[in-house]
Amino acid sequence: MMEGLDKIDLKIxxxxxxxxxxxxxxxxxxxGLSQSPCYRRIQRLKEEGYITRIVAMLDRRKLNLLTQxxxxxxxxxxxxxxxxxxxxxxxSFPEVLECHVILGAYDFLLRVVVRDMEAYEKFxxxxxxxxxxxxxxxxxxAAWEVKSTTxxxxxx
Numbered sequence: 819m820m821e822g823l824d825k826i827d828l829k830i831x832x833x834x835x836x837x838x839x840x841x842x843x844x845x846x847x848x849x850g851l852s853q854s855p856c857y858r859r860i861q862r863l864k865e866e867g868y869i870t871r872i873v874a875m876l877d878r879r880k881l882n883l884l885t886q887x888x889x890x891x892x893x894x895x896x897x898x899x900x901x902x903x904x905x906x907x908x909x910s911f912p913e914v915l916e917c918h919v920i921l922g923a924y925d926f927l928l929r930v931v932v933r934d935m936e937a938y939e940k941f942x943x944x945x946x947x948x949x950x951x952x953x954x955x956x957x958x959x960a961a962w963e964v965k966s967t968t969x970x971x972x973x974x
Contacts (some may be wrong), residue, residue, distance in 0.1 A: 822866065823868070825974055826849055826850070826851060826859065827859060827863060827868075828972050828973075828974045829848075829849040829850075829974060830845060830849055830856065830859055830860060830863065831863065831868065831869070831972055832969075832972050832974065833845045833848050833849060834860070834869065834872070835968070835969040835970065835972075836969070838872045838873075842856050842857040842860060843856075845860070875968065878931055882933055883931045883932060883933055884933060884934060885931070885932050885933065885934050885935060885937070885938060885959065886929065886930070886931050886959075886960040886963070887928075887929075887930045887931075887932075887938060887957050887958060887959050887960065888927060888928070888929055888930075888957075888958045888960065889927070889928040889929075889930055889946070889955060889956070889957045889958070890920075890923075890924035890926070890927055890928075890954075890955070890956040890957075890958075891904075891924060891925060891926040891927075891928065891952060891954070891955055891956075892923070892924045892925055892952070892953045892954040892955075893925045893926070893951045893952060893953055894951050894952070894953045895951055896925065900950075900951045903950060903951065904926070904949060904950075904951055904952075905917065907949045907950075908926075908928065908949070911941070911945055911946070913930050913931060913932055913941050913945075914928050914929070914930055915929045915930070915931055916928065916929040917929075924954075924956065935959070938957075942955070942957070
């Protein structure tokens with residue numbers, strides 16, 4: 819059990835991960851609570867930071883964002899100011915869905931979604947390659963998705 823969470827909390831979190839559009843009454847029913855205590859628990863989970871956002875998951879393919887790439891970036895300098903400048907640039911690019919600091923031969927791993935390779939070329943040359951402090955970029959096109967989820971592995 820995670821500190822501060824009981825089995826009911828974990829069931830609520832699991833239900834919200836599956837479909838956060840359900841009402842508190844529907845979630846309460848699925849976890850074995852009445853509506854008011856369930857609603858209070860959901861509010862507490864938000865206040866305590868277990869629930870950070872409730873968003874709609876969109877189908878990128880239906881929105882004609884057909885190409886997904888994983889991009890490794892190596893920077894020239896790893897000082898705090900240079901890294902902050904790099905991350906500020908990356909946060910401003912809507913094509914970058916994720917950016918992770920990684921250990922190994924590269925410093926960052928980006929997940930980029932665009933319409934097609936022509937759009938990636940435009941992103942690369944018009945945005946990414948203009949970011950100061952980049953030494954090397956290595957891009958991998960994802961051929962197909964085997965698994966994609968936002969659900970965390972909660973043990974109940």
